[in-house]
Amino acid sequence: MISLGDRSRKFIGGHPPCSFTYSSELITMEKSDIKTEKAEIDHDFLSLHGGDEALKLIGIERTTEFTEEYNNKLRRKLDFLIPPLCAAVYFTQFLDKTSLNYASIMGLPIVGQNYNLVSLAFYLGFLFWEFPTVYISQKLRLAKYLGINIVIWGAILMLHAVGTSFGAFFALRFLLGMCESCVAPILILIISMFYKKDEQATRISWFYVMNGLTQVFGGFVAYGISFYHGNVLAPYKIIYVLLGGLAIIVGICVLIWLPDSPVRAQFLTKEERIAVLERVRDDQGGTENKTLKREQVIEALTDVRTWLVVLTTLMTSIPNGGLSNFSNLIIKSFGYTSKQTLILSTPGGAVAAITTLFCGWYSDKKAERMLPIVFALVPTIAGAAILIGLNGSSQKGVLLFATYLVGSFGSALSTIYAYNASNTSGHTKKSTVNAMTLAAFSIGNIIGTEIFQPKDAPDYIPGKIAIMKQAQIAEVKARYGWTNVDIQREREKHAFADLTDKE
16 A cells, blocks of 8 residues: 655745645555556656656655745846856857858958858758757756867867868868857756746846847957957957857856756755756746657647747848848948948947847746747848848948848847747757757758858848848748747646646
């Protein structure tokens, strides 16, 4: 006979708002009754044997309550470590990825169609390795796998200062894309493991805002280096050495301090680790699970909402592929010098950063994931229209302002990341959806690099038209693609049993 007696919930962090005790039903079964009673224990069996790592620490049922004051203090402790490290990673990644944009006007020997192909190589490597890296990371410790990849790509970036041929740059950019393909999926998973649904979009915006801030930082660094006239290293090589060294430092910090999951968070006490898990239990998104579940992969591939995410990501990534590699060339085409271009590109980063923070705040404040995507894309459409309409005019200031508006599109991807984090359950399904999202991101960027052809320089009118049209399509998809019913259905799942809605 197995008997589960009365249990009382324990309150930590102060007096409970109300006092209550609940009793579980006594479960009695003889060995001969196991088969007939199997249906009654299927849930517990599935939860224990197919569930998350969190079950080893807190069990199936809630046994401890934490006060709001305690949880707020714990959240501040998490905010002190996790978002800054995620931001440092994203800062490094975007800076390294766009290093080619700065090098393009600082003496880079790769020009014309070869420049397009080198730009494309990064996203080819990204696409090639996206699915393998996501599933490898699920089997390993997330933060450690991420840290190793950062150190490796830092070394690869420094090697750009050695190569001078097209073949060498193409190969290095391909390898760089492979290493960086793990970043967004891992950061999304880490945020979703430590934070509640109504906190995730804001925290994701905190690291995604680095896309804009790197544009500011990188522009000023490149501007300073452009005054170097020595013979030891060409200016573009100095960029690669500096950014590669920075990536290695960030990678080491990630290896030392970034936790893999709440269960393994050494900077938290055991009580705090339990509190983190109990905070996210009601969101029912799960935490870490090392088992790759085939049925969840199939479900992700057959879920219509997955493909709406993929299509929206594809549409919003095409502008990124063009602008992240060609924005400086576009600004220079207005009649500015290379030095002026490096400085004048920086306000665009500030606009992107402000838009990202606003969209993240609005998304959590209003519990709305789709409308912020519309907010991000409308300025892009307007900016692209201005660039097309005033092409060839002498209104340099207006054209420059239009390039700043176009940069707002990046906030859309931040909101898509938040949607994946908060509205997809099942660790394997979430990993698969993240991989598909980033695969669409890389395909969109590949297309984006090819819509800016050398024959269209310096105006690049076909590329500007494509950006406007793709942003319009993505805006429509974001406005009508998902319903609140879809989102609520995904939320109503078992917390740490690693189950999806259809399971």
